[in-house]
Amino acid sequence: MTSxxxxxxxxxxxxxxxxxxxxxxGLVLRDWDETDLGAMxxxxxxxxxxxxxxxVSPFDAGAARARLTKARELRAAGIAVLLAITHDGGAPLGxxxxxxxxxxxxxxxxxxxxxRGQGIAARAVxxxxxxxxxxxxxxxxxxxxxxxxxxxxAVATKTGFRLLDIPLIEGEExxxxxxxxxxGLDRP
Numbered sequence: 001m002t003s004x005x006x007x008x009x010x011x012x013x014x015x016x017x018x019x020x021x022x023x024x025x026g027l028v029l030r031d032w033d034e035t036d037l038g039a040m041x042x043x044x045x046x047x048x049x050x051x052x053x054x055x056v057s058p059f060d061a062g063a064a065r066a067r068l069t070k071a072r073e074l075r076a077a078g079i080a081v082l083l084a085i086t087h088d089g090g091a092p093l094g095x096x097x098x099x100x101x102x103x104x105x106x107x108x109x110x111x112x113x114x115x116r117g118q119g120i121a122a123r124a125v126x127x128x129x130x131x132x133x134x135x136x137x138x139x140x141x142x143x144x145x146x147x148x149x150x151x152x153x154a155v156a157t158k159t160g161f162r163l164l165d166i167p168l169i170e171g172e173e174x175x176x177x178x179x180x181x182x183x184g185l186d187r188p
């Protein structure tokens with residue numbers, strides 16, 4: 001895993017590095033850039049992603065530009081890092097996110113429909129968790145997911161997360177009620 005030096009601008013959160021490139025598990029997690037804008041709609045404009053994630057739907061070229069801008073703002077504020085999941089640093093297969101939240105250091109992900117069934121989400125989660133533990137000093141990382149999202153429950157189980165005995169996070173988004181379970185993985 002590698003990362004470059006961080007911008008030390010004032011923020012309530014410690015700064016994330018300006019550039020991040022993480023390697024492991026046969027994947028390269030890298031910064032999104034303008035060359036990815038055309039690929040993002042094929043990855044994110046899908047009913048499953050619209051249903052299970054806060055990613056906007058429909059997801060078109062304008063949404064891709066807005067997501068890239070938002071990713072850069074979140075990183076600059078020290079809140080979150082959104083990285084493209086790739087095999088070799090090239091074409092994106094999906095996204096993995098690390099977010100500092102009141103509940104803890106959270107990981108989230110979305111894999112494009114054409115790239116599912118290859119263990120990409122689980123591998124990306126393991127690489128991002130290793131970064132959180134090794135580079136950020138996190139003591140625990142969490143996943144917040146709905147129990148009915150069987151694919152995400154499988155990822156949580158496969159990557160060693162355990163369901164935590166804490167209240168559900170309930171809310172509404174995109175006109176749909178949700179109840180999120182919190183799964184945790186402790187620092188090795």
